[in-house]
Amino acid sequence: MTLRIVAGTANRGLAEAVAAELYMEPAASEVERFPDGELRPVVANVRGADVYLVQPTGPPVNDHVIELLLLLDACRRDRAGRVTVVAPYFGYARQDRRRRPGEAIGVRVMADALATAGAGRLVVVDPHMPAIEAVCAMPTDALTAVPVLANALWERLPADAVVVAPDLGAVRLARHYARLLSRPVVMVRKTRLTGADVMTEGLVGEVSGRPALLVDDMITTGGTIDAAVDVLLAGGAQADIAVSATHGVLVEPAARRLARPEIHDVVVTDTLPQRDGPRTRRVCSIAPLLADAIGRLHRDEPLDELLVHA
Numbered sequence: 215m216t217l218r219i220v221a222g223t224a225n226r227g228l229a230e231a232v233a234a235e236l237y238m239e240p241a242a243s244e245v246e247r248f249p250d251g252e253l254r255p256v257v258a259n260v261r262g263a264d265v266y267l268v269q270p271t272g273p274p275v276n277d278h279v280i281e282l283l284l285l286l287d288a289c290r291r292d293r294a295g296r297v298t299v300v301a302p303y304f305g306y307a308r309q310d311r312r313r314r315p316g317e318a319i320g321v322r323v324m325a326d327a328l329a330t331a332g333a334g335r336l337v338v339v340d341p342h343m344p345a346i347e348a349v350c351a352m353p354t355d356a357l358t359a360v361p362v363l364a365n366a367l368w369e370r371l372p373a374d375a376v377v378v379a380p381d382l383g384a385v386r387l388a389r390h391y392a393r394l395l396s397r398p399v400v401m402v403r404k405t406r407l408t409g410a411d412v413m414t415e416g417l418v419g420e421v422s423g424r425p426a427l428l429v430d431d432m433i434t435t436g437g438t439i440d441a442a443v444d445v446l447l448a449g450g451a452q453a454d455i456a457v458s459a460t461h462g463v464l465v466e467p468a469a470r471r472l473a474r475p476e477i478h479d480v481v482v483t484d485t486l487p488q489r490d491g492p493r494t495r496r497v498c499s500i501a502p503l504l505a506d507a508i509g510r511l512h513r514d515e516p517l518d519e520l521l522v523h524a
């Protein structure tokens with residue numbers, strides 16, 4: 215089967231960079247938008263091919279999800295050999311359990327919809343729920359961008375810095391950074407109040423007099439990072455804080471929150487297009503990681519060290 219990269223509109227720059235790593239160009243695709251908001255995607259040259267559909271489902275999340283479903287259907291109807299969805303940022307992944315009666319499990323609905331529309335496999339990067347495969351009917355590979363980010367952080371990180379997980383959910387990720395950077399791990403105790411606000415209840419670990427590296431899977435409104443910086447300063451940490459996250463979703467008021475003077479370095483990847491952001495932000499590309507994974511999947515080789523649990 216011929217390998218084809220198909221780019222949705224969510225992050226064409228990333229899809230093109232992935233294709234370039236594989237010495238090819240994305241297959242022709244376009245998405246027409248009707249005056250009432252309906253989308254009509256068209257793909258070319260996918261018949262019989264091993265298709266990798268690159269579409270992170272970041273903001274506007276629902277438009278990008280619908281476009282992805284329509285692209286999948288278009289590939290299936292054009293008799294693609296097999297289709298893998300490459301959604302490095304997977305929207306709705308945080309809705310992984312019912313916190314109160316009457317709620318849906320968003321991640322399950324998304325995974326089922328992709329499978330129904332024709333996805334044979336799903337590739338994501340540092341998903342909010344590391345065990346995402348458990349809710350997906352199709353084989354799912356969770357890649358990690360932590361080595362890419364740690365590599366970018368290494369030179370500037372003071373020797374006595376601590377790696378800080380801003381909540382319990384980020385501890386596994388923080389341990390991965392800590393292993394690669396040879397630094398100890400500290401955790402902030404956090405409770406989410408609303409989509410934009412969180413409450414913190416102190417630290418587990420010692421930060422007094424030390425610089426810190428705050429790590430998370432994503433920064434959305436910046437509320438988690440903002441609250442964690444307050445806790446670190448209250449615990450006596452130095453006003454010398456770096457922040458690293460795989461997904462820079464960065465919706466309002468993230469840029470303002472990340473612009474506080476104690477934060478001197480913000481590192482994210484390009485799973486999502488990086489337009490506006492704080493002055494101190496650096497962007498690392500995950501195109502080589504995705505291209506490596508796609509090449510291995512195409513050749514039926516294991517992903518091993520590229521995966522979250524490796």
Ligand code: R5P
Nearest residue numbers: 383432433434435436437438
């Ligand atoms: C939640 O548990 C996630 O891991 C992130 O901490 C959260 O989504 C970040 O969102 P925000 O930047 O809006 O606090």
